Amino acid sequence: MLKTNVERIQKDIESLAQFSCVEGIGCTRFTYTKEFAQARDYIVSEMKAAGLQVREDAVGIIIGRMEGKNPDAPVVMTGSHFDTVKTGGRFDGPAGVIAGLETARVLHEEGFVPECPIEFVALPEEEGARFGSGLFGSRAMCGQLKPGEIENNKDWDGVTVAEAMKGYGLDPSKAAEAQRKPGEIGTFLELHIEQGPLLEKTKTDIGIVDAIVGLRVFDIHVYGRSDHAGNTPMNMRADTMLAAAKAVTAGTEKALEIGEGTVVTCGRLETVPGAFNIVAKETFFQIDCRSKSIENVDAVMAVITESLQKSAEENPGLSFTMEEKVSAMPVPMKAEIQAVMEEEAADAGISTVRMLSGAGHDAMIMGSLCPVAMVFVPSKDGRSHVPEEWTDYEDLQKGIEVIYRTVKRLAGEK
Numbered sequence: 001m002l003k004t005n006v007e008r009i010q011k012d013i014e015s016l017a018q019f020s021c022v023e024g025i026g027c028t029r030f031t032y033t034k035e036f037a038q039a040r041d042y043i044v045s046e047m048k049a050a051g052l053q054v055r056e057d058a059v060g061i062i063i064g065r066m067e068g069k070n071p072d073a074p075v076v077m078t079g080s081h082f083d084t085v086k087t088g089g090r091f092d093g094p095a096g097v098i099a100g101l102e103t104a105r106v107l108h109e110e111g112f113v114p115e116c117p118i119e120f121v122a123l124p125e126e127e128g129a130r131f132g133s134g135l136f137g138s139r140a141m142c143g144q145l146k147p148g149e150i151e152n153n154k155d156w157d158g159v160t161v162a163e164a165m166k167g168y169g170l171d172p173s174k175a176a177e178a179q180r181k182p183g184e185i186g187t188f189l190e191l192h193i194e195q196g197p198l199l200e201k202t203k204t205d206i207g208i209v210d211a212i213v214g215l216r217v218f219d220i221h222v223y224g225r226s227d228h229a230g231n232t233p234m235n236m237r238a239d240t241m242l243a244a245a246k247a248v249t250a251g252t253e254k255a256l257e258i259g260e261g262t263v264v265t266c267g268r269l270e271t272v273p274g275a276f277n278i279v280a281k282e283t284f285f286q287i288d289c290r291s292k293s294i295e296n297v298d299a300v301m302a303v304i305t306e307s308l309q310k311s312a313e314e315n316p317g318l319s320f321t322m323e324e325k326v327s328a329m330p331v332p333m334k335a336e337i338q339a340v341m342e343e344e345a346a347d348a349g350i351s352t353v354r355m356l357s358g359a360g361h362d363a364m365i366m367g368s369l370c371p372v373a374m375v376f377v378p379s380k381d382g383r384s385h386v387p388e389e390w391t392d393y394e395d396l397q398k399g400i401e402v403i404y405r406t407v408k409r410l411a412g413e414k
């Protein structure tokens, strides 16, 4: 018998989904817009109804606090983001915010008084869908906002973050005040939808995240020579497209060989001049590689580099450049909290599996401030960032139940 209430969870999801600038197609809620303010008002009123002290911080993070017997003890924090991508779904972000709301309600009904304070949070601009640089709320809490990004980053209409903040009722000059002090937050827990097919395929209720993967993204340019597709023998070409194809294939084979959740993707490739009957004199492609350990990522990238070097040696006139565009270290989850989550899940009859998070989340940033842990709930057909994104409410409830039990245990222990 679960303590959390599936009808309330469904109502939260359906209510927040209404605050969208596009009707009828999933949910589109960009940070600091009218819809975002409507969602904020809903979250604030639900937090107040659950007896929380609610405030909005300098960048618009909604914080509902349940005071502890020891108000100065490190906070147990849980939550997620409430912005969405363009024509996204109803669950990516809100699921974790609602996990906080429902946890607060149940604790409130029980008259629970925690030892340490609990903060339930709802964060802005995780997706970066409006201003192009995501994880904004968690970065603000961790003191990782980049100089000038509030003044310079703009949306499609040329509105800067600072202007949008003003329109939303915030003072952008105070943004730095959102930063939390070291030691102030003891734990950050986040529930999120899986955004992949594993839980559904293995018929497991929830995932306990082991680590958020490390990743590197490279821009790769290969330079060669255009020649006639009919009259140039194969061994006399400087074919950039072929070199790229070999490199991608070699990297893919290496990722398969390494395992440990290592994935490598070439999702973008452009050739010049881009004609079917001309050898491509230039090929640009991007490689996105992720794994549990950064050494695995580096091993894949080394194989890709070797492959390109080999092509350059074998084909005079062929050269290449590689530029790292993104680099992020893996963020391990706190083993003790994973163990608590697994115990609590087992006690509630909820099945679990350890898994990697292949996507970044606010918890990834929060890991720089305090120990973190994440719960994944199943995504129907593994789909996300699309209107079809779906998690059955009973499945979501199971994940929320584990968040509720874990928060209660962590905040209840002296």
Ligand SMILES: [Zn+2]
Residues within 6 Å of the ligand: 081, 092, 093, 126, 192
């Ligand atoms: Zn998300």
